[in-house]
Structure formats: C-alpha cells, structure tokens
Amino acid sequence: MKRLTLIAVAMLTLSASASSAKAVDIVNRKSGKAAQGDITAIAQQSVSVKSGIGEMIEVPANDIISVRWGAEPAELNLARSAEDSGNLARALEQLKTSAGNAGTNAAVKTEIEFLTARVNARVALEQDASKLETASKQLDGFVKANSDNFRYFDALQLLGAVQLAAEDYVGAETSFSKLARAPWSDYKMAAQNSTAKLAFQKGDLAAALSAYEQVLSQSGSSPGEVSKRNEALIGKASVQLKQGNADIALQAVGEAIAKTSPEDSAVQAGAWNLKGDCLKSQGKVKEAILAYLHVPVLFEKEKVPLAEALYNLAVLWPRADQPERGLAARQELQENYPDSPWTKKLP
Numbered sequence: 001m002k003r004l005t006l007i008a009v010a011m012l013t014l015s016a017s018a019s020s021a022k023a024v025d026i027v028n029r030k031s032g033k034a035a036q037g038d039i040t041a042i043a044q045q046s047v048s049v050k051s052g053i054g055e056m057i058e059v060p061a062n063d064i065i066s067v068r069w070g071a072e073p074a075e076l077n078l079a080r081s082a083e084d085s086g087n088l089a090r091a092l093e094q095l096k097t098s099a100g101n102a103g104t105n106a107a108v109k110t111e112i113e114f115l116t117a118r119v120n121a122r123v124a125l126e127q128d129a130s131k132l133e134t135a136s137k138q139l140d141g142f143v144k145a146n147s148d149n150f151r152y153f154d155a156l157q158l159l160g161a162v163q164l165a166a167e168d169y170v171g172a173e174t175s176f177s178k179l180a181r182a183p184w185s186d187y188k189m190a191a192q193n194s195t196a197k198l199a200f201q202k203g204d205l206a207a208a209l210s211a212y213e214q215v216l217s218q219s220g221s222s223p224g225e226v227s228k229r230n231e232a233l234i235g236k237a238s239v240q241l242k243q244g245n246a247d248i249a250l251q252a253v254g255e256a257i258a259k260t261s262p263e264d265s266a267v268q269a270g271a272w273n274l275k276g277d278c279l280k281s282q283g284k285v286k287e288a289i290l291a292y293l294h295v296p297v298l299f300e301k302e303k304v305p306l307a308e309a310l311y312n313l314a315v316l317w318p319r320a321d322q323p324e325r326g327l328a329a330r331q332e333l334q335e336n337y338p339d340s341p342w343t344k345k346l347p
Helices: 002-020 074-084 088-101 106-126 129-145 152-165 169-179 185-202 205-216 223-242 246-259 265-281 285-298 303-320 323-336
Strands: 025-029 035-042 046-050 056-060 064-068
Touching: 025 046, 035 056, 064 074, 074 088, 074 106, 088 106, 106 129, 106 152, 106 303, 129 152, 129 169, 152 169, 152 185, 169 185, 185 205, 185 223, 205 223, 223 246, 223 265, 246 265, 265 285, 265 303, 285 303, 303 323
Parallel strands: none
Antiparallel strands: 025 035, 025 064, 035 046, 046 056
8 A cells, every 4th residue: 555655656756757857949950850859049040959958059030940939839730730730720729729729829929920811822722812902011010010031021922922822013022022032042043933923924934934943043952942943943844834935844844854953842732733734735635634533633722723734634634635634623622612713714
C-alpha cells in the first residue's frame, strides 16, 4: 500500500510538472528542421527564436512555412489543418473562435488576422469571385497595419493576386512593385512573374515576355528560385501560344514539366493545363484531354487550375465521343465551383 501511495504521488508530481511547463513556440521552415523555443523578436524580414539551450536562431521570413505559439488557442491549429485540407469554411469558423480566445497576445492576434485574410482570399480566388473586393480590402488593411511583421511580403503577394483577379490593375501593379523590394531573390522573381501576368492579362504580350525573360536570365538553386524559374518558363510558353507559336510553346511546357518537382503542385498543374491548351490549339483533342486529366488526378488540391481543367474536359470529352464523361466533368465543375469564372464560361 505504501509503495502504491508513493507511485501515485510521483505520478501527480510529474503531471503537475508537465502541465506547468511552458509550451514552446515552433517555427516550421522550408529549408529543414523547425526552430523551437521562445520567439524573442518579430520583424519584417525574420523571426528570432531562443532555443531551449540558449541558442539564438534567426529564421528569414521567406523560409517560414508556419508559426505555432505555445500560448495560442487550440482552435488555431485546427484552423491550419482545415485550410491545408481545403475546407476553407471550417478554417474560417476555427479562426473566428481563435480570435475570441487569443487574449492579449498581440503576436497571436496578428497571425490570426493574417490567416483569416489568407483564407478569405483563397475563397475569393478559388470559389467565389464576388468576394474579391472584400478580400482585397482585408489584405490591404493587414499590409498597411503590419509592415513590420514577417507576414508582410506574403500578404503583399496575395493582395496583388487578388487585385489582379479583380482586374484592379493599378492596385496590383503597386503591390507587385512593393513585393519586388523584398531582400530575397525568390520573392523578387515572384514579383517579376506577377508583373508578367499583369501585362499578359492587359494584352501587352511584349512586356509579359520581357518580364518572364528577366526571371529566366537569373540563376538560383534554392527550391523557391527553381520554382519561380519554372513558373516563368510556363509563363513564357503561354505568351508564345498566344502569339500563335503552339509548337514552340509545347516544347517549353514539356521542359517545365520535366524540371518541376512533383511536390511543386501549383506549377505542375498550371503546366499540364497549358500543355492541354497547346494540344487543343493544334486540334489534338485526345492528347489535350490526357493533358488536362493530370490536374484532377494528380493535383486536385490546386483548386483554380482544377476548375480550368474541368471546364476543358467538359468541352472536349464530347468531341472525343465521350459525352457522359463530359457531363460528369460539367457537373463536378458546377457543383464544386458554382461561382468560378470557368463555370460561367460553360456553353
């Protein structure tokens, strides 16, 4: 009996010790192992972490995937998981609850504001274009109020994308020019690619081609730099296709697909859609269908390219004497993306 009592006391002591221990902050990095400890400083270009052994680690903002605070509400990580899985409505619910439970922790409250703005932007870009203006205002407010936060350049890039989708070309140009002031080459390249997209959308093919060529002329070995160069290669091919050079564009797209990591799903999905466009322009219907099919089969989480692929499959399957498959693609597009511009293009 005495032994059991001692064991019980020991277990209670350990439990109390564990519950009183301070939860650590975790900065997940693109480049490798997460930095854990206490976040001691937050700046526009970095987050500083003091590890458990007293080592100071400065993580550049362009290397940050996510930040988890030891003092954050439990619902915040549920929100991250929901966003990662594409359940944006659930993510917004959890973020709203998190905001109510964040207390006075300014860093956590700012992160919740950014994540809420990001999810709302995704809803506008992926699901409902009528919400672009609201998403733009929310991101613009975050950028203006948090120029000293490590999320600043990510918010700028997203703001520009929302403005471009809303055809706010002046606003998008301003956002991309600010993004170009980032100190990292991958973000500068992202700004150049975005500027090229802006020129392409406005119909200035020469300016778009020039901007893409600038990116392709730069060297770089980091995953971010490689991704941006591959994105530029696809962008250049889209200009070439628009200029009527489908053969040259198709060759460039094939090169981009071969060079791009399968994990870089956004670039891969865009490349396969463009390959489908090239083949469709050449009258190669079955080959184009096979290209578009890569997106729903391999890159389903990329919602904007997925809607584009479904639209093309809905149009092309009947031309390949497969009307029932065309109807299935049409129904999936209409049911899952009723407010997508691609849905509205359906004949």
